[in-house]
Amino acid sequence: MRPAHNYGHPIETGVPRPPHEPMPWVDPATNQTPSTNIDTKQMKSIFREYGARAAGLSLLPVLLAARSWADGPQTTPSIFAPASTPANSIFGLSMFVLGITGAIFVVVGGLLAYAIIRYRAKSSDDASEPPQIYGSVQVELAWTVVPILIVVVLFLTTARIIFAIQDAPKPKDALDVTVVGHQFWWEFRYPTLGIVTANELHVPVSTPQDPEPTYLHLLSADVDHSFWVPQLAGKTDLIPNHPNETWIEPQHTGLYYGQCAQFCGVEHAKMLLRVYVDTPEQFAEWVKDQQQPGVQDPQVAAGRQIFETHACTNCHTIKGTAAGTFGPDLTHLASRATIAAGAAMNTPADLHEWIKDPDHYKPGCLMPAMQLSDQEIDQLVAYLETLH
Amino acid sequence: MADQTLPIGGSLDITPERSERQTLLEWLQAWVVTVDHKRLGILYVVYSIFFLLVAGAEALCIRIQLMIPNNHFVSPETYNELFTMHGTTMVFLVGMPILFGFGNYLVPLMIGARDMAFPRLNAFSFWLTAFGGLLLYYSFIGGFGLYGMGAAPDVGWFAYAPLTTKPFSVGHATDYWALALIVSGFGTLGTAINIIATTLSMRCKGMTLLRMPLFVWLMLVVSALTLITITPLTAAQVMLLIDRYLGGHFFDAQAGGSAIIWIHFFWIFGHPEVYVLVLPVFGVASEIIPVFSRKAIFGYPAMVAASAGIAFVSLGVWAHHMFTVGMTSVGNTFFVLSTMLVGIPTGIKIFNWLATIWGGKVQFRVPMMFCVAFLFQFLIAGLTGIMLSVAPWDWQLHNSYFVIAHFHYVLVGAIIFNIFAAIYYWFPKVTGKMLSETLGKWHFWLFFIGFHMTFDTMHFVGLLGMPRSIYTYEANRGWNHLNMIVSIGAFIQGIAVLVFAFNMMHSLRKGKEAGNDPWDAWTLEWSTPSPPPEYNFATDPEVYSRRPLWDIKHPDDPDWKYE
Numbered sequence: 012m013r014p015a016h017n018y019g020h021p022i023e024t025g026v027p028r029p030p031h032e033p034m035p036w037v038d039p040a041t042n043q044t045p046s047t048n049i050d051t052k053q054m055k056s057i058f059r060e061y062g063a064r065a066a067g068l069s070l071l072p073v074l075l076a077a078r079s080w081a082d083g084p085q086t087t088p089s090i091f092a093p094a095s096t097p098a099n100s101i102f103g104l105s106m107f108v109l110g111i112t113g114a115i116f117v118v119v120g121g122l123l124a125y126a127i128i129r130y131r132a133k134s135s136d137d138a139s140e141p142p143q144i145y146g147s148v149q150v151e152l153a154w155t156v157v158p159i160l161i162v163v164v165l166f167l168t169t170a171r172i173i174f175a176i177q178d179a180p181k182p183k184d185a186l187d188v189t190v191v192g193h194q195f196w197w198e199f200r201y202p203t204l205g206i207v208t209a210n211e212l213h214v215p216v217s218t219p220q221d222p223e224p225t226y227l228h229l230l231s232a233d234v235d236h237s238f239w240v241p242q243l244a245g246k247t248d249l250i251p252n253h254p255n256e257t258w259i260e261p262q263h264t265g266l267y268y269g270q271c272a273q274f275c276g277v278e279h280a281k282m283l284l285r286v287y288v289d290t291p292e293q294f295a296e297w298v299k300d301q302q303q304p305g306v307q308d309p310q311v312a313a314g315r316q317i318f319e320t321h322a323c324t325n326c327h328t329i330k331g332t333a334a335g336t337f338g339p340d341l342t343h344l345a346s347r348a349t350i351a352a353g354a355a356m357n358t359p360a361d362l363h364e365w366i367k368d369p370d371h372y373k374p375g376c377l378m379p380a381m382q383l384s385d386q387e388i389d390q391l392v393a394y395l396e397t398l399h
Numbered sequence: 400m401a402d403q404t405l406p407i408g409g410s411l412d413i414t415p416e417r418s419e420r421q422t423l424l425e426w427l428q429a430w431v432v433t434v435d436h437k438r439l440g441i442l443y444v445v446y447s448i449f450f451l452l453v454a455g456a457e458a459l460c461i462r463i464q465l466m467i468p469n470n471h472f473v474s475p476e477t478y479n480e481l482f483t484m485h486g487t488t489m490v491f492l493v494g495m496p497i498l499f500g501f502g503n504y505l506v507p508l509m510i511g512a513r514d515m516a517f518p519r520l521n522a523f524s525f526w527l528t529a530f531g532g533l534l535l536y537y538s539f540i541g542g543f544g545l546y547g548m549g550a551a552p553d554v555g556w557f558a559y560a561p562l563t564t565k566p567f568s569v570g571h572a573t574d575y576w577a578l579a580l581i582v583s584g585f586g587t588l589g590t591a592i593n594i595i596a597t598t599l600s601m602r603c604k605g606m607t608l609l610r611m612p613l614f615v616w617l618m619l620v621v622s623a624l625t626l627i628t629i630t631p632l633t634a635a636q637v638m639l640l641i642d643r644y645l646g647g648h649f650f651d652a653q654a655g656g657s658a659i660i661w662i663h664f665f666w667i668f669g670h671p672e673v674y675v676l677v678l679p680v681f682g683v684a685s686e687i688i689p690v691f692s693r694k695a696i697f698g699y700p701a702m703v704a705a706s707a708g709i710a711f712v713s714l715g716v717w718a719h720h721m722f723t724v725g726m727t728s729v730g731n732t733f734f735v736l737s738t739m740l741v742g743i744p745t746g747i748k749i750f751n752w753l754a755t756i757w758g759g760k761v762q763f764r765v766p767m768m769f770c771v772a773f774l775f776q777f778l779i780a781g782l783t784g785i786m787l788s789v790a791p792w793d794w795q796l797h798n799s800y801f802v803i804a805h806f807h808y809v810l811v812g813a814i815i816f817n818i819f820a821a822i823y824y825w826f827p828k829v830t831g832k833m834l835s836e837t838l839g840k841w842h843f844w845l846f847f848i849g850f851h852m853t854f855d856t857m858h859f860v861g862l863l864g865m866p867r868s869i870y871t872y873e874a875n876r877g878w879n880h881l882n883m884i885v886s887i888g889a890f891i892q893g894i895a896v897l898v899f900a901f902n903m904m905h906s907l908r909k910g911k912e913a914g915n916d917p918w919d920a921w922t923l924e925w926s927t928p929s930p931p932p933e934y935n936f937a938t939d940p941e942v943y944s945r946r947p948l949w950d951i952k953h954p955d956d957p958d959w960k961y962e
């Protein structure tokens with residue numbers, strides 16, 4: 012015989028059952044009321060649970076402290092170490108939001124912790140059920156209205172900063188740079204200055220006496236990318252056929268790290284980005300250097316000839332020599348600290364390895380290995396080294 | 400119609416005894432041809448747990464690779480496949496099927512029905528979903544990736560065009576991705592239709608809409624939401640395939656197509672999808688928290704309204720995933736507001752759970768432990784969500800590890816924790832055996848510690864500027880130690896899941912007998928034997944309140960007096 016199935020059992024609402032009579036379908040073995048005592052192990056667990064979160068929260072000040080020793084560039088691109096106008100206003104806003112959400116966490120988390128500790132079942136309890144409360148319109152209204160007020164405050168503050176950053180009027184003397192995202196490297200063009208370079212962006216510092224923001228026009232040659240230098244500004248995507256714009260106004264000179272923040276294919280992780288914020292004098296000098304055509308040093312004519320007689324010219328520009336645009340402009344390659352979007356350093360050894368086998372640093376990148384002999388590569392490298 | 404005049408339901412045993420000695424083949428056949436909602440529910444859950452292990456293993460490979468900077472554990476290609484497959488699997492082959500599996504099993508039992516409205520559609524849906532998963536994984540053998548070898552999809556689970564178009568994604572890996580999701584998407588649609596029909600037309604006598612258990616309500620809301628959200632995804636994938644094979648230019652920016660259109664389509668699906676995953680577990684929590692607090696759910700009508708409200712608002716927030724694509728300031732502001740609005744119904748839910756615990760007698764059994772952890776974690780996830788809704792801050796946080804941390808707080812901290820809670824809670828009903836409480840506590844604490852090591856830390860790596868989807872990072876960025884902690888936490892979670900798997904297999908054979916109603920609970924499924932017979936209820940039940948078993952257990956003070 013199968014066990015009796017329950018729901019044949021009519022619910023005799025008319026005939027009250029004595030409160031303690033077990034249900035006919037309840038297995039006698041498990042019929043006792045479920046365990047109602049809480050042992051010390053469980054108590055500890057409750058505290059640990061609460062403590063873990065408190066510890067998590069207490070880490071925040073540590074991060075905030077990072078800001079105090081951080082007036083300027085860091086190797087850690089923390090968003091809490093802003094050094095440029097938009098990043099600063101975002102930082103201010105984020106502190107405000109962190110304050111509000113932190114307070115909410117303390118209040119609601121505290122209530123939750125209180126409730127599970129205070130109302131845990133105790134061994135002294137009898138088996139009776141606690142009073143049943145089905146709801147309360149007043150209380151529920153209260154905790155609907157309070158969040159609405161918080162949302163209003165948060166929303167208005169946020170809207171103000173959105174408009175302040177996105178719709179900031181562009182000053183006349185702002186520097187314009189066009190940024191083109193390519194599968195796994197960055198192209199920077201200064202249309203007003205006639206400069207084209209790659210992966211390392213130079214901009215002037217902006218001082219209260221001489222404010223000079225840089226406006227970045229963001230384009231893509233292939234897939235989606237995203238321009239992100241956390242200390243300078245939030246990120247903005249580079250999307251083909253959809254020009255975007257963002258701006259930075261750095262207040263401290265130095266080198267800022269960033270990288271592509273939208274997955275763009277196999278070498279997305281090695282699409283790094285450097286921004287050099289120069290003093291006005293340094294910047295002027297850099298501009299002057301970059302405006303020169305490629306150096307033509309007769310001592311490295313052999314290397315130059317190799318460059319010109321191989322496919323290098325199809326992909327690379329060296330002003331006065333080659334005009335390919337598929338890869339980075341090499342006219343002033345030697346003025347850069349890194350190659351291949353930060354995947355390797357710009358040293359003769361790294362350059363040699365790069366030309367010999369680009370996949371060594373960036374497996375899957377779009378520059379092919381050219382099957383040159385080591386000697387040819389050495390000559391090439393010697394030539395590239397002269398391109399200041 | 401059941402014969403109401405029979406005094407004892409058990410006497411209406413109309414199914415013949417199943418043969419005791421089944422051959423393996425008979426056993427297998429019974430599972431394959433079954434249209435029983437309970438068996439299909441179990442199939443869904445087993446299928447999902449299998450893929451949970453697979454996608455979990457992928458996550459561990461990801462974490463080994465990121466343990467130290469410039470690591471060479473996997474190649475960049477493999478890494479990109481791993482995170483694409485991890486994300487796609489967890490969302491489409493774990494999250495959705497396991498929750499629809501619970502729905503399949505529990506909805507008919509909870510509303511006093513004998514099966515789903517369309518049992519055969521139900522089986523069809525399951526097998527579609529199952530084949531979708533197999534198709535996706537077949538890509539490892541059959542797909543030609545970007546690099547000309549057998550390859551899994553490697554374009555991210557978001558698969559932004561134009562990276563997915565033919566010039567940038569040669570071979571068939573992306574096709575497997577699109578086709579697999581189209582196939583399993585149809586399965587999901589079938590189940591959603593089935594659940595809607597079941598809840599609307601199969602409820603037992605007295606089970607008005609406002610007496611349905613909250614889990615059933617949430618499955619109803621989710622199914623409606625599914626019908627709306629899967630559609631744009633399927634449409635986008637068809638457009639993608641047209642681009643890839645029929646010379647279309649929907650996403651081909653070079654030919655005047657739009658990359659942004661894909662992003663819109665994807666997130667019009669993708670954002671509500673998060674709610675498709677999280678709403679059912681709100682239902683789970685709303686069943687478990689009252690039972691282990693020994694109190695009725697606080698504010699039932701508000702809970703129903705808040706769920707419907709969340710589902711509705713969730714349809715208008717998708718572009719908060721797009722604050723960085725260059726929308727106008729007005730566009731951004733609109734999506735800030737709509738996103739923040741979600742916080743209001745969500746807050747109501749948290750408060751109502753809190754009020755349910757308040758004044759109760761809370762029993763810390765394993766399901767409740769998972770639910771309590773969920774409450775804290777979901778609170779944090781909600782608050783980091785508010786941070787992300789602040790568009791200017793999102794310009795920093797978007798696509799950083801902060802976002803990864805935030806959504807894993809939702810997907811793991813809320814959803815997986817509740818899925819575990821649900822398994823501990825309903826396993827006795829489904830199998831007749833209790834899961835071991837000791838192993839369960841080991842599972843809970845290991846998972847809890849691992850979870851917080853991994854995902855708390857990830858927030859900080861994100862704040863320090865680490866973007867997502869990168870196969871490696873530079874050593875001087877200050878991310879090294881934090882990444883190590885994240886990875887160790889991941890392994891602790893892995894161990895916890897193994898403990899859980901062991902617990903299931905062990906308890907299935909050696910577990911304590913559960914009896915019908917081990918938790919002294921109140922919804923209809925606990926009135927059936929464990930496991931329930933094929934027809935669930937011998938006679939049609941009749942209910943008078945939201946907690947029919949409470950009424951029977953407390954005839955002196957039944958719920959229907961107050962509702």
Ligand SMILES: [Cu+2]
Pocket residue numbers: 192193195235236237271272273274275279282
């Ligand atoms: Cu990129």
